[in-house]
Amino acid sequence: MSDNSTDGLGGLFDFSFEKFITPSIVKIVYIVVIVMAGLWWLSLIFLGISAGGIGGFLGGLIFGGLAALLMVLFYRIFLELTMILFRIHDNTDVMANKQ
Numbered sequence: 001m002s003d004n005s006t007d008g009l010g011g012l013f014d015f016s017f018e019k020f021i022t023p024s025i026v027k028i029v030y031i032v033v034i035v036m037a038g039l040w041w042l043s044l045i046f047l048g049i050s051a052g053g054i055g056g057f058l059g060g061l062i063f064g065g066l067a068a069l070l071m072v073l074f075y076r077i078f079l080e081l082t083m084i085l086f087r088i089h090d091n092t093d094v095m096a097n098k099q
Contacts, residue, residue, distance in 0.1 A: 023086050026079050033075040041068040 011019035041064045048060025 020086060022082060026083060030076065030079055034072055037068040037072045040071070041065055 011021040011024075044064030044067070045057060045060040048056030048058075048064070050056070052059070
């Protein structure tokens with residue numbers, strides 16, 4: 001990244017918004033999303049067991065897994081689009097500084 005990004009959360013208190021923290025925390029956010037999707041999937045399995053025995057278990061296992069997978073996929077796409085915006089910013093800075 002260019003000098004507009006910062007490592008860690010030091011940029012959190014940059015009230016001029018000259019340093020971006022999103023590129024440095026996007027990996028952490030993605031890990032949290034994966035963990036939350038897994039916990040959500042497990043909770044759907046347990047809810048299925050308590051609601052409908054083996055049928056509920058299989059429903060939670062299949063449909064809960066599919067829902068968790070879609071959730072991770074959509075968050076991944078959102079985070080990639082966010083990072084694309086930062087790369088566009090960095091490349092625009094490079095082009096502007098060359099002129």
